[in-house]
Amino acid sequence: MRNKKGLSILSTAIALTIFTGLLAGCGSNNNKGAAESSQSASTASASASPTESASPSATEIPKQDVTISLTAASGDTWIRPIDQEIIADFTKETGIKVDVQIAPADQYAGVLKAKLAAGEGADISLIWPEANAAQFLPDTNFLDLSNEPWVSTLTDAAKRNGTFNGKFIGWNPEGENAGWGIMYNKDIFSSLGLEVPKTFDDLVAVSEKIKASGVTPIYEPLKDSWHSGIWFALMGPIGEKNNAGLMDKLNQNTASYADVPEFETFLTQYKTLYDNGYFGKDAFSNTWDKGIPTMQSGKYAMFMVPSNMDVQSKAQYPEFDFAKFGEFPTPLADNRSLAVYDGTIIRVINKNSKHIDAAKQYLSYISRPDVLDKYYAASGLNPAFKALPAIQADLEKSLRANSDGTVNTTMETGIQFWDSTAVGNYVQELLAGKKTPKQVLEAIDNDRKKIFTAQAQ
Amino acid sequence: MRVSKLTKRMFPQYLLLPALLLYFVLFLIPNLASFYYAFTNWNAVGSVVKFIGFDNFREIFSSASGNGGVFRNTAVFAIYTTVLKIIIGLLLALLLNEGIRTKNILRAIFFMPITISVVLTGIMFSEIYSPDGILNGLLKLVGLSSWTHAWIAEPQIAIWSVATVEVWRASGFAMAIFLAALQMVPKEIYEATEIDGAGSFQKLFYVTLPYLYQAIVLNTLFGMISGLKVFDLIYVISNGGPVRSTEVLNVTVLNEFSKGAYGYSTAMGLILFLFVTLAYFGVNYVFKKFEVDVS
Numbered sequence: 001m002r003n004k005k006g007l008s009i010l011s012t013a014i015a016l017t018i019f020t021g022l023l024a025g026c027g028s029n030n031n032k033g034a035a036e037s038s039q040s041a042s043t044a045s046a047s048a049s050p051t052e053s054a055s056p057s058a059t060e061i062p063k064q065d066v067t068i069s070l071t072a073a074s075g076d077t078w079i080r081p082i083d084q085e086i087i088a089d090f091t092k093e094t095g096i097k098v099d100v101q102i103a104p105a106d107q108y109a110g111v112l113k114a115k116l117a118a119g120e121g122a123d124i125s126l127i128w129p130e131a132n133a134a135q136f137l138p139d140t141n142f143l144d145l146s147n148e149p150w151v152s153t154l155t156d157a158a159k160r161n162g163t164f165n166g167k168f169i170g171w172n173p174e175g176e177n178a179g180w181g182i183m184y185n186k187d188i189f190s191s192l193g194l195e196v197p198k199t200f201d202d203l204v205a206v207s208e209k210i211k212a213s214g215v216t217p218i219y220e221p222l223k224d225s226w227h228s229g230i231w232f233a234l235m236g237p238i239g240e241k242n243n244a245g246l247m248d249k250l251n252q253n254t255a256s257y258a259d260v261p262e263f264e265t266f267l268t269q270y271k272t273l274y275d276n277g278y279f280g281k282d283a284f285s286n287t288w289d290k291g292i293p294t295m296q297s298g299k300y301a302m303f304m305v306p307s308n309m310d311v312q313s314k315a316q317y318p319e320f321d322f323a324k325f326g327e328f329p330t331p332l333a334d335n336r337s338l339a340v341y342d343g344t345i346i347r348v349i350n351k352n353s354k355h356i357d358a359a360k361q362y363l364s365y366i367s368r369p370d371v372l373d374k375y376y377a378a379s380g381l382n383p384a385f386k387a388l389p390a391i392q393a394d395l396e397k398s399l400r401a402n403s404d405g406t407v408n409t410t411m412e413t414g415i416q417f418w419d420s421t422a423v424g425n426y427v428q429e430l431l432a433g434k435k436t437p438k439q440v441l442e443a444i445d446n447d448r449k450k451i452f453t454a455q456a457q
Numbered sequence: 458m459r460v461s462k463l464t465k466r467m468f469p470q471y472l473l474l475p476a477l478l479l480y481f482v483l484f485l486i487p488n489l490a491s492f493y494y495a496f497t498n499w500n501a502v503g504s505v506v507k508f509i510g511f512d513n514f515r516e517i518f519s520s521a522s523g524n525g526g527v528f529r530n531t532a533v534f535a536i537y538t539t540v541l542k543i544i545i546g547l548l549l550a551l552l553l554n555e556g557i558r559t560k561n562i563l564r565a566i567f568f569m570p571i572t573i574s575v576v577l578t579g580i581m582f583s584e585i586y587s588p589d590g591i592l593n594g595l596l597k598l599v600g601l602s603s604w605t606h607a608w609i610a611e612p613q614i615a616i617w618s619v620a621t622v623e624v625w626r627a628s629g630f631a632m633a634i635f636l637a638a639l640q641m642v643p644k645e646i647y648e649a650t651e652i653d654g655a656g657s658f659q660k661l662f663y664v665t666l667p668y669l670y671q672a673i674v675l676n677t678l679f680g681m682i683s684g685l686k687v688f689d690l691i692y693v694i695s696n697g698g699p700v701r702s703t704e705v706l707n708v709t710v711l712n713e714f715s716k717g718a719y720g721y722s723t724a725m726g727l728i729l730f731l732f733v734t735l736a737y738f739g740v741n742y743v744f745k746k747f748e749v750d751v752s
Contacts, residue, residue: 106696106715107711107715109715110711110714110715110716110717111715113501113715113717114501114714114717114719116501117501117717117719135501135502135717137501137502222610222699223610223698223699225698281607282588282607282610283610284607284610284611284612284698284699284700285587285588285607285609285610419716422716425698425700425701428698428699428700429523429700429701431700432612432699432700432702434523434700443521446521447716450718451500451502451717454498454500454502454503455502455503456503457498457503457504457505457507
């Protein structure tokens with residue numbers, strides 16, 4: 001009996017030892033990690049000040065053993081190859097490593113929101129700018145960078161782009177661009193004697209002639225539903241033009257999409273393009289990635305793309321001759337305005353990061369003149385910094401020339417909680433006959449209502 | 458008796474405690490908590506999690522949500538794949554249980570699809586099904602151009618196309634279960650039925666199938682549960698599109714989670730859990746009625 005009791009005690013002790021060891025094993029690693037982090041953070045903190053005083057001699061800073069995380073969506077317009085090169089230079093110079101975490105583009109916003117809500121956001125995140133940053137609760141999650149020395153070197157548009165609720169929160173590399181428009185094949189247009197369409201009726205007439213010639217008029221990647229959302233986002237300026245103060249009212253939740261006649265017209269006409277077969281019979285199989293190679297084949301005449309597509313695609317499609325293409329504003333709802341971007345995706349610092357100083361040091365580094373020279377030489381983007389000359393590529397020049405000269409912010413960045421994928425999904429339900437234009441607008445309003453209500457609570 | 462005591466001493470039940478504790482902390486508690494969150498307005502933009510009763514469920518089943526198609530797609534996927542996997546798996550097992558020389562190689566070949574990564578399978582079939590893919594190419598080659606389709610881009614047929622991939626992928630697994638069960642059928646019974654003059658079909662229906670009863674129940678359960686819970690294959694091939702025509706419950710759970718509607722998404726997950734549980738008891742209830750005693 002005594003023996004039995006002894007064995008029981010022994011086996012209990014062994015079980016507890018194994019369990020404690022297991023937990024302690026995990027715990028000690030974490031503690032070590034935390035200790036290192038804390039040490040790294042303090043080192044970073046101690047050494048960040050000289051850099052922040054805008055000293056060009058960053059090489060004098062003692063190297064730090066810190067790793068900061070940076071999260072972005074997949075796709076070359078988020079983190080470009082030159083970004084990776086510059087990150088390697090930054091690490092070489094400062095010792096600070098940057099762990100780049102890429103999430104699939106269609107899941108990125110959701111993953112980021114969840115991580116931020118769980119207090120596990122990366123040190124630096126790439127997010128949509130201006131009003132549409134609202135979905136990530138910038139006031140709660142991101143650091144106010146207004147007093148960083150490099151902010152004063154940005155163009156006014158870039159400052160607007162990085163500002164939310166009166167606070168500057170995000171670094172962005174790109175200056176203002178003319179937004180999206182319909183890229184068209186000049187050779188096809190001239191061989192058929194076609195003019196650039198200025199109204200929806202013009203577009204239908206042009207498409208009809210192109211279709212009759214055996215070419216599919218418009219390459220529309222419906223498999224990527226966000227693209228349909230972008231078409232809609234371009235209607236912001238025409239909506240604002242005919243309904244003064246619309247954007248502000250939408251952002252204050254005092255207006256609804258269902259009450260804007262231009263939006264209903266847009267949806268009806270977008271469906272007309274689909275119903276008339278201008279998107280081709282395989283539009284739902286078409287993907288964004290295959291757009292440029294398909295345009296190269298000459299099987300399609302038009303493709304709705306950003307005005308800096310020629311710059312963006314240079315490295316990926318060096319043989320694609322963009323000189324053969326022009327661009328015009330999407331003339332649905334007879335729109336001729338441009339839905340512009342003040343910049344691009346912004347890089348923000350997590351307020352709860354353990355490595356705030358190292359993250360600031362990274363943003364400071366990528367704003368340095370010599371680094372910017374390298375960045376723009378490789379990317380060809382229109383700079384977001386005053387000291388550098390503004391660039392306008394040929395496609396953008398063509399788009400601007402074909403517009404009526406009026407501009408406004410695209411709804412993608414100018415409207416709180418805009419989600420191109422969700423909007424695109426509703427638009428596609430319209431194409432399939434599952435929803436009427438009015439029902440699409442009501443569905444978008446319903447989603448927004450839920451978010452505003454939740455936010456108010 | 459000594460062995461029994463020794464066993465008791467070597468493996469006292471409280472050795473299970475650490476594992477049970479981990480199971481509780483990492484699995485049971487989060488899952489039970491999700492039952493509660495399904496009844497809240499938990500979301501990405503609000504700071505307060507409020508109990509809202511059945512509001513999430515009312516919305517899920519409202520016509521405005523458009524979720525009717527999601528339930529239909531989930532049911533179609535689960536039932537279609539289960540039935541075909543059983544039929545094809547059974548046929549393959551019966552064929553490969555015979556004295557074919559290459560039966561071992563063929564068994565391996567038919568079992569292989571389930572060992573391939575679902576992501577890889579999805580990418581492969583996205584290409585096969587594309588308008589310029591192999592399937593349409595083959596149809597054109599044999600003069601059936603009018604049968605060509607954009608297999609995963611036409612809303613009317615997309616769910617059937619994706620479900621067929623699952624049938625291709627998992628029929629070999631059903632075959633393996635049937636093959637194992639076939640080894641349990643006593644050879645003497647076949648001999649006896651042959652002496653009695655039974656034909657092939659009579660042997661199949663009166664001898665083989667009764668012996669395969671348990672394997673059929675098992676395959677039906679596996680098929681229904683994996684069919685209701687399907688996610689990865691659909692996510693890779695069509696991501697629920699076009700126009701939600703291939704969207705199943707787990708895809709909606711992810712989409713709503715991505716929108717930041719965590720409470721709503723959790724409610725969807727709870728519904729899926731209930732469906733799986735119902736399917737389990739439903740299948741058992743139905744098969745109980747046809748239970749065969751071959752002992």
